[in-house]
Amino acid sequence: MANESKPGKLxxxxxxxxxxxxxxxxxxxxxxxxxxxxxxxxLAVDAIEDISQxxxxxxxxxxxxxxxxxxxxxxxxxxxxxxxxxxxxLMRFALLPVVPADLKQVADQALLTRLPSITxxxxxxxxxxxSGTIAGALLRDKESQVWQAALENPRLLEADVVKALRxxxxxPFLEAVTRHAKWSLRVGVRAALSRTPDEAGVDxxxxxTAEAHTSSDNE
Numbered sequence: 001m002a003n004e005s006k007p008g009k010l011x012x013x014x015x016x017x018x019x020x021x022x023x024x025x026x027x028x029x030x031x032x033x034x035x036x037x038x039x040x041x042x043l044a045v046d047a048i049e050d051i052s053q054x055x056x057x058x059x060x061x062x063x064x065x066x067x068x069x070x071x072x073x074x075x076x077x078x079x080x081x082x083x084x085x086x087x088x089x090l091m092r093f094a095l096l097p098v099v100p101a102d103l104k105q106v107a108d109q110a111l112l113t114r115l116p117s118i119t120x121x122x123x124x125x126x127x128x129x130x131s132g133t134i135a136g137a138l139l140r141d142k143e144s145q146v147w148q149a150a151l152e153n154p155r156l157l158e159a160d161v162v163k164a165l166r167x168x169x170x171x172p173f174l175e176a177v178t179r180h181a182k183w184s185l186r187v188g189v190r191a192a193l194s195r196t197p198d199e200a201g202v203d204x205x206x207x208x209t210a211e212a213h214t215s216s217d218n219e
Contacts, residue, residue, distance in 0.1 A: 031060055038066040045072055052077050065089055069099050082106050087114055087122065094131045108133040124149045136160030140167060147173055151180060158186050165192040 034051050037043055048070060057063045067073055068081035082103065085093060093099060094107040108131055115123065120143055127138040127150035135153035138146050139160065147164075150156060161183050168174055174196060183189045 030054070030057060031063060034063050035066060038063070038070055041071055043070065043072060045074065048073050048077070052081075061086065061089060065093060068103075069093060069096050071098065078103060079106060083110055085110070087111055087118055087126070090114075091126055091130045091134065094134075104131070105133075112137055120145070128153055131155055132157050132160060136164065139164035139173070142170075144172060144176075148176065151176065151183065158183075158188050161186070162188050162192045165189065165196055168196065 034054075034057050037047060038051070048067065051057055051063065051067055052073075064081050064084060068078045068085070073081075082090070082093065085107070090107045090111040094104045094111070099107075111126075111130070111134060115126075115137065118126070123138060123141060123143070123146045126134055127141070127146050130138075130153065132153070132155040135150040135156040136159075138150040139156075141147050141150075151161075161177065165174070165177060174193065177183050177189065178193055184193075
């Protein structure tokens, strides 16, 4: 009689199966099964523990992501996995609807610490597609392509733009916000722009822009 697997436990083919090593079982043949089990929102915690202790499975990005995002994954395991995610996996993790807010913050903070070592092209992509927190941080990037992409991020909040303006020392950035179709109309942004020239000593905007801005504030 065939052996019956216990419900909720991670099933694995025996290591001595023909043409299969224990590493192959863990890293290849069990991946689909692990991902299928992780789709079960009520998966038993002991099954989650089994997956997290499988060295082969923990080398697989999809498994790490799904395990970290699972609602029944113990926090200690989720935190460890989040810190092991690659930058773009951190971005995707922070955007998953099922992930609790506190774990999204952990992912965002982990990604923020890596921004200095990320390439220009990757920062542009993160600015365009990342969370509001990441987009807000990249508004202060020294490369114009990055903060231009961040300004178009649909998750960017007005508070992030205002914060960036208060810290800005780049006339091109101030000019871009002043002329931006969306942000130039926000009350908080316009107030921050009106204070920025005096506080930061920025005089890079031309007189036409300054006059237009003054006029809009008096409406």
